[in-house]
Amino acid sequence: MDASALEQIVALFGILIGTLALCKVFRLPSLLGFFVGGMVAGPNGLGLVGESFKVASLAEIGVALLLFTIGMEFSQETISRVQKAMLLGGSIQIAGTTGVVVVLGHMAGLAMEKAIFAGMLVSLSSTAIVVRSLEESAKLQSPQGQSALGILIFQDLMIVPMMLAIPVLGAAGGSSWDTGAAMRALTGLVIMCAAAGLGWKLIPGAFFLIARARSREMFLLALLALCFFMTWLAHSQGLSPAIGALLAGILISRSDFAHEALGNVLPFRDVFMSFFFASIGMMLDMRSLLANPVWIGIGALGLVLIKTVVATVAGMILGLPVRVAVGMGFGLSQIGELSFILAQSGLVEDLISPRAYQVFLAISVLTMAATPILLIAGERLGKVMASWTWLSRWAMGTAESRIGEKESLHGHLIIVGFGLNGRNLARAAKAVGIPYVIVEMNPKTVREEKRKGEPIIFGDASHEAVLREAGIHNARTIVIAINDPGALRSTVLLARKLNPGVHIIARTRYIQEVDPLYALGADHVIPEEFETSIEIFTRVLRNYLVPEQEVEKLISEIRSEGYEMLRKPFAVGSTICQLGDMLGDVEVRALRVQDGSEVVGKTLSELAFRRNYGVTVVALKRGSEWKVDPDPHEPILAGDVLVVLARAEGVGKIQRLLCHEAKACWEPEP
Numbered sequence: 001m002d003a004s005a006l007e008q009i010v011a012l013f014g015i016l017i018g019t020l021a022l023c024k025v026f027r028l029p030s031l032l033g034f035f036v037g038g039m040v041a042g043p044n045g046l047g048l049v050g051e052s053f054k055v056a057s058l059a060e061i062g063v064a065l066l067l068f069t070i071g072m073e074f075s076q077e078t079i080s081r082v083q084k085a086m087l088l089g090g091s092i093q094i095a096g097t098t099g100v101v102v103v104l105g106h107m108a109g110l111a112m113e114k115a116i117f118a119g120m121l122v123s124l125s126s127t128a129i130v131v132r133s134l135e136e137s138a139k140l141q142s143p144q145g146q147s148a149l150g151i152l153i154f155q156d157l158m159i160v161p162m163m164l165a166i167p168v169l170g171a172a173g174g175s176s177w178d179t180g181a182a183m184r185a186l187t188g189l190v191i192m193c194a195a196a197g198l199g200w201k202l203i204p205g206a207f208f209l210i211a212r213a214r215s216r217e218m219f220l221l222a223l224l225a226l227c228f229f230m231t232w233l234a235h236s237q238g239l240s241p242a243i244g245a246l247l248a249g250i251l252i253s254r255s256d257f258a259h260e261a262l263g264n265v266l267p268f269r270d271v272f273m274s275f276f277f278a279s280i281g282m283m284l285d286m287r288s289l290l291a292n293p294v295w296i297g298i299g300a301l302g303l304v305l306i307k308t309v310v311a312t313v314a315g316m317i318l319g320l321p322v323r324v325a326v327g328m329g330f331g332l333s334q335i336g337e338l339s340f341i342l343a344q345s346g347l348v349e350d351l352i353s354p355r356a357y358q359v360f361l362a363i364s365v366l367t368m369a370a371t372p373i374l375l376i377a378g379e380r381l382g383k384v385m386a387s388w389t390w391l392s393r394w395a396m397g398t399a400e401s402r403i404g405e406k407e408s409l410h411g412h413l414i415i416v417g418f419g420l421n422g423r424n425l426a427r428a429a430k431a432v433g434i435p436y437v438i439v440e441m442n443p444k445t446v447r448e449e450k451r452k453g454e455p456i457i458f459g460d461a462s463h464e465a466v467l468r469e470a471g472i473h474n475a476r477t478i479v480i481a482i483n484d485p486g487a488l489r490s491t492v493l494l495a496r497k498l499n500p501g502v503h504i505i506a507r508t509r510y511i512q513e514v515d516p517l518y519a520l521g522a523d524h525v526i527p528e529e530f531e532t533s534i535e536i537f538t539r540v541l542r543n544y545l546v547p548e549q550e551v552e553k554l555i556s557e558i559r560s561e562g563y564e565m566l567r568k569p570f571a572v573g574s575t576i577c578q579l580g581d582m583l584g585d586v587e588v589r590a591l592r593v594q595d596g597s598e599v600v601g602k603t604l605s606e607l608a609f610r611r612n613y614g615v616t617v618v619a620l621k622r623g624s625e626w627k628v629d630p631d632p633h634e635p636i637l638a639g640d641v642l643v644v645l646a647r648a649e650g651v652g653k654i655q656r657l658l659c660h661e662a663k664a665c666w667e668p669e670p
Helices: 003-025 030-041 056-072 076-081 083-107 112-123 127-136 143-172 179-212 216-236 241-253 258-283 286-291 293-317 322-331 337-348 354-369 371-386 389-394 420-432 443-451 464-469 485-498 511-520 528-543 548-560 609-613 648-658
Strands: 413-416 436-440 456-458 477-480 503-508 524-527 586-592 616-622 625-628 641-647
Touching (some): 003 030, 003 258, 030 258, 030 354, 056 241, 056 258, 083 293, 112 143, 112 293, 112 337, 127 143, 127 322, 127 337, 127 371, 143 241, 143 293, 143 322, 143 337, 179 216, 179 241, 179 443, 216 241, 216 258, 241 258, 258 337, 258 354, 258 456, 258 464, 286 293, 293 322, 293 354, 293 371, 322 371, 354 371, 413 420, 420 436, 443 456, 464 485, 477 485, 485 503, 485 511, 503 511, 511 524, 586 648, 609 616, 609 648, 641 648
Parallel strands (some): 413 436, 436 456, 477 503
Antiparallel strands (some): 586 641, 616 625
């Protein structure tokens, strides 16, 4: 790469950072920042990136990765949760919007194939903008959010038949029908379906073997290889490369590794997608926008109105309350990012003119920028419309269609790492009825525990996609019990970022990790070294017969002070200073009565251990039966175990009585 290209890349990224910062300040969608950055840096703006700078290849990679990640998010669980909204609502929204635009376009004199193409362009909404906005307003799990999600999933799926339809529409607009092109497209589709069917069987097993190698590099390379192989295969068969990428993502979504795969690919997707959206901005000629601002504004307003009405009707047919349906309609009223992919293919097939393409870009940018305002307007207008008398029959919706009210995890526990600590924690949570989700990186463990019915997902919890799948936004507590210090720190930071109110408990093996983890947002950090010391010290104190209340008080003091007593050589708590007077030389020992001992057949009353030796028998074990405070008149038998309380010298004396021919008669403490 020459110096000129590097200078232009640096200039482009510098502009994009600035525009994204402004979008953050004014709470505008990030996509708008990419468009504006491309406009400013491109040949129609400041000219920092000239026409000679080729971003097409990088943009195509971004498109492939976008479709790949969209396919990975088509999990069976998500689709089953919103299937009614997806199939019924999505069909109504796509067909309704496309139909209205076709009628209006035909009335305006457009050829039928171009009117159909225009309808497909405007029927898609922005998954990225809508989902992000719903998450930020905590409405993704609401009826409005779940219905919108179902329709968005259907729209994303419809990109496949739409991309297949573009060459057909382009051929229909020509002088003659290209039968050979149609047959090649059909043959290519059959080959892609056959490849997808083969992958449906092989991909989960192959990625299980790759994941067992525990190599992140191998896992990532395998993902990208699958994505680009399917992309190349689609291109080689005369189909859109985007179709192959989408199918590759859908294949991955069937495996247990979809969320981990998504977390690995997202950073690459975001980088390359910045080139794609910036390249769209570079193509936007500000002169055409400034030359017709009124008509472009009217077009954007009319488009928002059409999409809002159609989506609202779809919501009401689904049985949603009118307030929710109107809010969803406004939320889906912008142009989607996948429409740009369709538009570029339409340029190639002469379904849209360069001038119309410029108008389309300008209208799209306006509708995307207006999304936050439209969401607020939809919520307020929905409340007003719910009070209208003639809409009263739709005010509450129908109970069977309130998909967003389906029971989901809320206030649950997330367990990161399913080792010994994680397993014990899961057992305890199950015993007391606390709902939980497990995140584990060992594919074999995930497969085995899933068969047992455990709510477990595969993935690295330091990836946002994995924590979102575990329900971090609704979780009450997350316990991170993994051995990787870097991943531990990243997970604590990410969990605090995604849910500022979640209670974070982190377990670490290393003392030096305690303070950094607290600084990153952990509520409690439990270092194994200190806890082991506490457990040993606790057993020592109990052996010295320190009262249980004092032991518990000491443990609480050590933990509440952040293990300060154990971390510094001269730090001594107030409780431990009071224990010295409690430590005596009284011992508790368990001694076995040997066959042939002189005490066999005699009673405790006859032996008078307390008077003669200063020893008190507090318990007796015979076989598997324990007798606390045994009967003093019951004879002692060979094999009995006596639990005695005595000073060291008293224990030695009674030991000689219980043994025969100096055989060992010590037993471990009960």
